[in-house]
Amino acid sequence: MRANVLHRYGGPEQLTVVELPRPVPGPGQILVRAAASAVNPVDIEVRSGQAASRVSHPFPMVLGWDLSGTVVECGDGVTRFAVGDQVVAMSAQMATGVGTHAEYVALDATLAAPAPRGVDLVHAAGLPLAGLTADQALEVLAPAPGSTLLVTGAVGAVGGFAVQLAVDRGLKVLALVRPTDVEAARALGAHEVFTAEHPVPHGVADHLLETAGQPAAVDGVRDGGSAVSIVPTAPPVAERGIDVRMSFVEQDGDRLARLGRLVGESVLTLRTAGVFSLDEVGEAHRRLAAGGSRGKLLVAAE
Template sequence: MKAMALQQYGGPEQLALVELPEPKVAPGEVLVRVKAAGVNPVDWKIAEGLLDGLMEAHFPMIPGWDVAGVVERVGLDAGEFSVGDEVYGYVRKDEVQHGAYAQLVSANVRMLARKPAALSWEEAAGVPLAGLTAYQSLKRVGVRGGDTVLVHAAAGGVGSLCTQIAVALGARVIGTAGPRNHDFLRSLGAEPVAYGEGLADRVRELAPEGVDAALDFVGEGAVEVSRELLTSPERLASIVDADALAKGGHYVWVRPDSADLAALAAFADEGRLAVHVERVLPLDQAAEAWNLSRSGRTRGKLVLSVDGMEDAN
């Protein structure tokens, strides 16, 4: 099979299109023929060795944890799916080697759910990591109908999905973003505010009594600003700043969860969750996708199209 892989730790220049053996399918797993793979900052952070203290990595390394595709083979005791099923998932394994930037990827059934029918392959591939991060963060702080929720970096990949999910749960969302993204946030159902100095005052103009919950998807002092505004300090979650734990909140590291993926698919099929795909690039342009991701200026998601690689190469 064709895959984008690295032979050693490094930046985008280490990525190369190579031919590798098909992955083995262990008990409890299925083999997925990849249609599209989502790109996330963690992909290039792993490639640069920044998570070496957390996760074992083996080379050649195929990056990528977000996948949308079709079940091609069913392993032993993996009866949740059948050949031909359209699935999507967050394929984060215990060790990093066989990722989603490939024509084929094996995945445990707990990492997958049926693909949302309302989404294209590319849109579905943009959901798993970001969508699960958003959903699990919202659950961690107990967001419910009637809450006022502050979402930092609300126009980004995670933030834009979090905003929509919170709105679907019946919450009022105040979202931080640069001015160019304010109309985008309004289209998602949020009330936008500009980030930067004076943020707490701007939020108080919209919510004089403070906010019920806050989600930090950017860092850069968001935890401290959130603590100023929260009526209950424990209803703070960050995916960036581990100090949130010491300050009474939560630090969230997303987990694969088929039930949560199914819930996200339901939101999408009900028309309550859309995915803004900033750009779709072919698999062999993964390095360019990483450069775009590293710029930090992407609205929504970057996705690699894998379908058709056999014809193109």
Template structure:
């Protein structure tokens, strides 16, 4: 039987939130290294992806859903190197490069840190084709897009409408739908149309007349629609242009359920994350990183995220 690694008390650098709030509440501090429980790996963080849920959670937006224990280290996305393994872990070894959607049952020890402990159910091998920043931007956004499209049963030959197609989730959703063999129509501002064309989507501008513009491209309607932005326009237009309203999904607006659509929440899945890695290494999926920031600039990165109009992903890098 493998003996557990000795526990040595040390302090790592981490971004910490001592109470609910916004970017101004974030501080860089020394924090005790996480313990490595059975079934877990300790990851030396190379990069941590930023997602809007990070600052929404920090403002108390998920307080009704998840137990929270302050001080909080935010973040659920990670890419890094295995530094230690739990006493029963056989899936990974020290030195392995991994990615993870390290969402735990409680909010406390996240990924904006030099080290993070994560259950093996939350991690997968890092795709060799992606650099550290790209790899850190894949887990939450990639899983969200992949699981949404799969739950809507998107298959080869179908036409899919993707809202907010140039964003972190949407840009991955476009590529995943294309990998499934679907035709993709994507909504975005005009400045992002060339970007969507490069990804393989047919771009349309959002705003007044969106339903008509979609119908010009798909006169008989689309087979499925997925909303990655929220708001009345995305949900209502999806209902209008989709042949079967039960094949409309949203990750941002539960009003979709009023006409039989699906309101969806991402689940951690090592298997799905591994499949995303395979798609990346097969040349079918990449992660567009808009900007990277050092760990100490997490507050600045949050302000940029909150301002919107990010193309692809924002990522924190850890030296």
């Protein structure tokens, strides 16, 4: 099968397509013929070597965490899916070594979920990592219905899902975005939108979900409120009795199934900014690194 692999740490030019043996699903695993994967900031960290201390897999390495596709084979003991099912999945590539920029991916059936209804299978690859990250970070915050949540990077991949999930939970959502993204944040459901020119007032939010690498946004949280960041390189500093935590995405097929149902109900919308081929993963990295992508950058496998 064709797979895009990283041969050594370095620039996007290190990502090239090679032929690899098609994986064989082990017990409890499914083999998925990929429709698409996606690129995420973590892929840039892995490719550049920035995350090398957390990666213990040999080169050549297949990158990619998100997956959408069709089950073509089930390993022993799989009852969750059958051949022909359309699925989405998140594979924690950095920890497991199982990347998704390939024509076929074998992974544990518990990591996968039915693909969202009413959505093109390629675009469904935009859900897993960003959706799970947003949902798990909100779970850490555990905001009461009616409380006020500030989301930074609110039109980003994770931030956009966080805004929509929070609105669905009955929260009042404040968004911090670039000046050009005010309307996009409103379209996602944010009740009030702030920018560098129109800053968040001090202490207006009960909670903060920080996705933009803007730790100073904790200033917008009231005394004794709470903050969760998903950006480990720039954690907010605990002050004024504010509870500050980090959240790191975890594989979870059941949670992903719930998020997929929310997509089917149009509670969550999938935003695609571009679709690249397996040969163009390096180009997708360049585009992601440049910033300004409004929606996921996907990698179609076919």
